Amino acid sequence: MKLLAPLVAAVLALPVPALCADLRTAVLRVDYPVMAPISRFDEIPPDMGFAGAQLALEDNRTTGSFLGHSYELETVAVPPAEAEAALDRILGEGIETVVVLADDADLLKLADRAGPGVLILNASARATRLRSLDCRANVLHVTPSTSMLADAAVQFAAWKKWDRLFLIRGSHPADRELADAYRRAAARFGVRIVEEREFEDTGGSRRTDTGHVLVQRQLPVFTEGARSHDAVIAADASDVFAPYLPYHLWDPRPVIGSAGLRPVTFDAAHEAWGATQFQRRFEELTRRHVREEDYDTWLALRVLGEAVTRTGSADAGEIRGYVLSDQFELAAFKGQKVTFRPWNGQLRQPILLFDGRITASVSPQEGFLHQNSPLDTLGLDAPESQCDAF
């Protein structure tokens, strides 16, 4: 009883309705066998995504401490074959909100398995079709779609008046999808793709002692004789060739897309709009630089935290209703509030253009207007999305 008294006093002092919400969330990460990245800078840390989740947990708990809200987090990493069993275990514990880091096919599989009472937050699957024909009512996409990223890159090219693009795409299905997204973006923003070539993945060595020697000889030849162009746009979703393109082209041109100037959700050099504080808090916690997966996971958990803060409820259905309403808004270190598109559950957000060292620009670009929000010039707008689950 002695212990209770100060607690009650503290709760009474709050002018906000102090409901004792307790949000339990899991982050489920599916780990796929991958080749070593072309650049050592891109090596995957063991706590990828989870680190962002940990920071968000601390942020949510600090805010929750003033409101009597508590937050619990569970992180699970599994190989693809065990993903469904892991989800079952999580749901069996009564957890209703799950942040998923998985590929497109697995995300869909997990969402269907979870069913309507569960809210899935997608923090890594980028296929545009998951926001269209393959959308699901129980999935909110925090990570941007491939088409949002493609639109962000091509909009920049249009702003620069780089009207003629040379598209170089890889031979994998994901590369073709990315190339499709660039073509769509080019048509939308009045840019022409004047030349297109496929860089076939022949499975050769990537990071060898003599790699750069071969690259230096082969790439100029590969890019020789292309129709006159202002920039090269690379569609290399599989990290096979794009990083080699800058400086090795036949015609010296800027590279955008999968190398050179890349559209990203976040980068570790980003400082504008208070992001320095985010970087410092993240680095102090993890002793490394932030990755897109960390940011997307942080943001997913902040979406949930903000909903609990404003509604006083940790119920998945109430959270979903609130974040899809026009009441919801969230600051995300991107200079303007981020909100959800009610037609497909995609988070509207600016896309950063990162050159490897600094945020060189941010899309949407100036002058690309929209009747609702300039952010809706990126990705599937309401009339374009074929999603009817919402």
Place this chain on the structure above:
Amino acid sequence: MRRLLLTAALAALAGPALANKVFVSNERGNTVTVIDSDSWEVIAEFPAGNRPRGITISPDGRHVYVCASDDNLVRVFDAETYEELPSLPSGPDPELFVLHPDGNPLYIANEDDNLVTVTDVETRQVLAEVPVGVEPEGMGISPDARFVVNTSETTNMAHFIDTSDYQIKHNVLVDQRPRYAQYSADGTKLFVTAEIGGTVSVIAIDDDGKPDLVHKISFEVPGVLPEWLQPVGARITSDGKWLFVALGPANRVAVVDAESYEVKDYIMVGQRVWQMDFTPDEKFLITTNGNSNDVTVIDVAAQKALRSIQVGQQPWGVVVQPDM
């Protein structure tokens, strides 16, 4: 000495327009620029440590305090000679602070550490560390000094810290990224700006200092995207009639009727307008414009911008010396 006397005599001759020094912190330039409020000329610029942001001055006008954010301390300068005096401990990454109306202590927001640090400016001792929400930034103090208000940018709250026991007594949820907290001179209202939310929350304060959120002011400028109307700094005239709100990347200062909460006008200033301060007679309001590296002087009665003055790189905060 003779020159000083002469200057004093000339100032007296010039009539009632007493000149005050205007101190501007330059976040990227790592300096403080000093402007004369009579001639509006830059009279000095001195080094102020790494990443100077928040800036204030003692009530007697003798000591200038600067949050040297990247040095993790508050630097102190003599307002007359610009000589650096012993620094004050601030806790990590001090961004903004507010001085007790009597001149002591100093209440400092530590952006990286979710703390408000209370520092005695005479003994240079930390008196208390108060845990607050994520990314504390704005700092305001009630005119009776009973409450210090801190805004936390990621938690989105105004925290009311009792200055007698350093306990948080009230929390008010406001809109996204609250930046600044400003009490009216009579202490009955508190205005909290929200940069990303695009609003100013009006909080009524009762006799016990208890807050009640009563209104939200929003902004609209034809031809400017609503996303760029980002309220940051705010100042209210001492008669409680006019609230001025700096709108960041919209490059405008909003003029708000502080009784009806109607926005009456928008004054064009420099780029990315951030913080503001009045001259003691409230004839002029000076705004820092971070991206155009200048300050704008606003005629308060006419509600017009008079002139802009180049200062150092990325001006952030501004404080005007009180009448001496």
